Amino acid sequence: MMIRYVQWVLRHRLAVIGLTLLVTALLGICGARLQIVIDPVTMAPQAHPYVQATQRIEKQFGSKYLVAVAITPQQGDAFSAPVLAAVTRITRALERDAGVVPSSVVSLAARRVKAITGSDDSFEARPLLSGTALSAPEQAALKALLAQHPMYLGTTVSQDFRSAAILFELKERSDGFRAMMAPVHRIVDAERQPGLAVAIGGSPVYMETTEAFADRIFWLFPIALLVIGLLHYEAFRTRQGFVLPLVTALMAVLWGLGCMGLLRQPLDIFNSPTPILILAVAAGHAVQLLKRYYEEYATLRGRLAPEAANREAVVRSVAGVGRVMVIAGGVAALGFFSLMVFEIATIRTFGLFTGIGILSAVVLEMTFIPAVRSLLKPPTELPGRASGERVWDRIPRAIADTVVPRAGRRRVAAAAAGFALLCALGVAQVHVNSDSKTFFAGFLPLQRDDAMLNAALGGTNGLYMMVEGGEADALKSPAILAAVEQMQRYAEAQPEVGKALSIVDVLKRMNVAMHAGDPAFDRLPASRELVSQYLLLYSMSGDPGDFDATIDSDFRRIKVTMLLKTGGSATVRVLLDRLKARAATLFGPGVTVSFGGEAAQTIALSDTLIKGKLLNIAQIAFAIFAISALAFRSLAAGLIVLLPLATAVLAVFGAMGGLGIPLNVPNALISAMAVGIGADYAIYLLYRIREAARAGAEAGEAVRTALATAGQAALFVATAVAGGYGVLALSWGYNVHLWLALFIVIAMAVSALASLWLVPACVLAFRPAFVFGRGPARAAPWKPAALAVAGALVLAGAAPRPAAAETESALAIMQKSRAATQVKDSIAAATFTLTAKDGATRVRQTVGHTRLQDGAEGQMRLVRFQAPADIKGTAILLVEHAKADDDMWLYLPALGKVRRLSAANKKDAFAGTDFSYADVIGYRPEDWTHRIAGEETHEGAACWVIESLPAGDAVKESTGVGRRLSWIAKASHVMLRSDLFDATLQPLKRIVSADVRRVGANGRYQPMRMDAENLQTGHRTTIRFESFEADRDVPASLFTPRELDK
């Protein structure tokens, strides 16, 4: 099947290449539209309570994306004129900007930030700043004012008055954080000037930097390409070895990216390494195929002309590796597709498109590469021939020396157990932390800014608490407001919280103001009515929208903003637990308290991550186990394939824990990557061991052969993949890339070495049946016979052939043989008995007419089925053409009309029997090259044994036969037996003729019984002619389509 497929590809190679290039170009155009963005919605697990709470809070009060800007003069303090002028300009610009939640802007100059001061029996709200150039007394007055409004300390100015701050929230948008932050940078950067230090921080800053750093993939990718190419060149030392894997890899990347573009899926931080991943996997498959190609070519080039050897090597290499490549690629793709179960959309996208990329690589290796390789000049150089034994040879040999002896296997097992234990210790140290700050190295400016902002201000991480009452004005209740205040004070007492703000602070300030600034009234109003009156009074001088970010219009919900100095998920989780416990004691029934904001969402991400991670690992393991078990039809195979992968996953997590690297979203993908890539090694290796064992190699020898071939290729692949990923280490300061580089290098090294050691060790230790078979009874029954025949033929071929030389040529014998049974016309009744391997039989009765065409070569045949009932009335008309495709028509009674069918493929089974059309029609002697292979007796009749080989690929392809051995009776020239071998020269079927009778008036013969046995399936067909009348003047008019339905 695979051989036929490859031959088909080679026959249509120009079309295949053209079509592939066209698809690549189209997908390339689609992929060109891609850009790297982070869509916040795709990152959050939407079903998580924190995410849902965050969305509810956002819906009511605005966004969660808090940004903090601090301006610090080199001389003076926050109240110097340049600082206040800059703050004012920035504030105004932000308040006008469409991407900013206007009510969220907090600064000395912000419209919603007002001083509340008392007058006779009322109070008024007025802006904090009277201008930007303040005199010393004015500055002192402002400081005093701020001291009376503690909620503005740590939010509008630092506690030491050195820095002025602007806090604001950005509206969420789906086109990424860079787009979100662009106007902010434009506004803030305009104020950067000598003498003023401007710091900017908050999670949007981290996310936009993440997007920017992820763009590095665009220059890392070509370097990775070069590194992989160079590693392959080092491995193969041939130009093909350098170029072709890269071509596959590049095209697979284009296909994968094209699909992403086609489906309008943007790249984000998790998808940005996808190109390199696809590149590495695709190159890995290409190397396996290339390695096999060189092996095949090395064995063929001495026996065939270079072009023929090249073509045959292409066919054999794809036939040999194609199936396992499809399986290995399928396993890898399924591993990535299994990420589809993640709740986080971006991870699903990653899994889907990486899987597509890998499948693309397999498709290309099965189509484009064989087509291209068959067009290339046959290689004049072969890898590694000239340079003697190299490290690539020594490593597999050293491993073989270790695992083949029994004692060595014990040492391998002990070492593997020790390694696993070591890794397990590391795994125990793994901690989850999805804080985006950890993505970056500490020396980067954004980390310095963040540290400064967190030290000077309340914090740059927003955590929100929403308190909800059941009805309008519910939260004017002094008791509830008091509870809110207590929550704020409790939160501020926590080390992680820099500031907690809410309407409570404003109400307290109003109360003080209403009582002539008496500090004794620095408490909440005592009644609902007072709260209402204060808010009414405020609205007379202030702006009704000032509180939009803290309370809703009917006082049903209050938002408390807590500024945290850390975004670490572990820390925030503990904090949240404490806050929730405290809230449970402070708020009574009828009041709902929920927590949200970006810090809380980080917890949601971590929760989902852990669950998804475990699910992911189990799922990939199961997929690999199931597919491998199916592919080898053995559960043991599934377990053996899993073993090196489990080791690799253990090593990755062991390193993660041991090195203190957090388990976060990007790192969570690593196990899938490691498994997806690493599964190939064990599968390729197992296939090769089995292939060698089935070829007759002893177990140890089979392992040595497999290690020297597929094992060596696995080393090439692992090196290339590790090299490709190693390039990510150049992404200085961006930990995500560094972690990926580190973990993939570990995963590749461990999975490759574990495959090379553990897979052969298991195979040798357990001798599984799927590799070595179930003993002699399982061996194909035809093999000894075929070997014997082959041996006899070799001997016969080597012996002198005086007999053949003295008598007829092989071609003449075959021509006479064809003529011996060729009657002018015939009418025959026959019974076809089909016998399955299990002995079940089916009987078909036919009446057939034949007639030689007038003035043309070839026969016309009309066959009508008489039984069984379900096919009775079916009729086939076949008109042979020597120089063109035959004509064939079929009449099916159920359809009620005659249909033309294709008759181009003579290897198709004739009416479901074990005879092909070619067997029925006969093989044109001129299409084959013949030689007399010997002389034998068959059933007492002296016979020539003629070996026939197809004269060209077209004959081999159309007949499906790569070699025939025919026993031709010397007396009658009737073919008494024919052994047919398929295109790979494996025994295909045997046809034996018996009961040969003279028929007609022209001295022709007809076997009245013919038996065909398919040696590959065990199915048999016997044709027995009940009657056979020749030369009866069958009219030519019978052989027309309109006769079929009669």
Place this chain on the structure above:
Amino acid sequence: MMRIAAAGLLAAVLGAAGAARAAEGEGATRPALDGTLSLRGDLWSGSRDLDDAGPVAQASAWGRAKVDLGDAGTLVGDGWLAARGGADRPAPHGRVRELYWRGTFGPLDLRIGRQIIAWGRADGLNPTDNLTPRDFTLLVPEDGEQRRGNDALQASVETGAGVLSAVWLPRGGSHRVPLPRTPQVMYDEADPPRRDGWALKWDLAGDGIDGSLSYFDGTDPLPDLALAGAGPDGVQVAVRNHRLRAFGGDLSWVQGRMVWRAEAAWMRSGSAGAADFVRKRDRLWLVGGGEWTFDGGTTLGLQALVQHVPGFVDPDTLATPVEREIAGRQAALANQTAANQLGASWRLAHRFRNDTASAELSGVWTGAPDSSLWRTRFTVALSDAWQLQAGTDATFGPAKSLWGQFRANRLAFVQLRRGL
């Protein structure tokens, strides 16, 4: 009376089939009887009558017999008898699908009597196939078994430059189509008018290519729906067959492992123009595509469908709601829902176990509006005599679309056959 005659003929056919089996054993020569009898037990998840009826159990006998009269020609008979279970259990019924005499006189082939004439080389969808009516409500797995046969006189002659066929149909036949059962909507299904019809076809078959040109003038077997009246009791819808004239051609062409098939017909319905919503409009219908045969018994057929309806007017432009509704249904039934329609059909079939089992997935999609039919069929010959078949039919699309109107006919079935 007609029923009795039909049943009598059927009994004769079935008897002849049984006799043929017996005759084989007796070594009879001429007149030689030959035939088959297929006994079937089916279970269907529903009917094809758009009636949401529950599962239907059915037992049937299908027979085909041939009496070779030697020089006097051949008699051919084909028919079935069926008994149905289910919610509304109709009386056992049957049909003589074919009963004709065939004689060959040199190059002339003559057939007289009820016969099935199936034209068209495209796969499954045949614009030129207008001579034989079908019963689309019949519960049978194969489309071909829905054909009902038509009384006809057919003469075909081998001219040396192809086969020329002439057919005279004394009376046209009508498809039986499932009609939606809507409260207060009554259908007036009249027999086709007693109008004769005729057809000509010129067939060529040769090296790698077959083709034909044909003309048909007779009764359109696919009926049209028209508002016949409306009153307090509801709406009456006339179901009528009108005249059809169709110029057609078809082609099948082998290229290696591929067979290209194409078929086209220009069909003139006698529509009165833009304002005529009570009969089909003229149309040009083209079907064409390829059929690939792969190693291992797999066949893939893909066809494109193109239809152009000149002067098409959307029924939604009608002001009267009832007229609009009926015209919409008529347009869907006639598959004339847009001026230009595209579509596709596919068939993926695989034979295995030495042709004793097969699986097939086929379907049709038509655009404007989108609707589709999906079918699966699985057949396995349990032995030489017993055959098991199962399958599903599913249609999709809006109610006023070619396939969407038959959504209630989605079904699955299993059938056990015994061949004698």
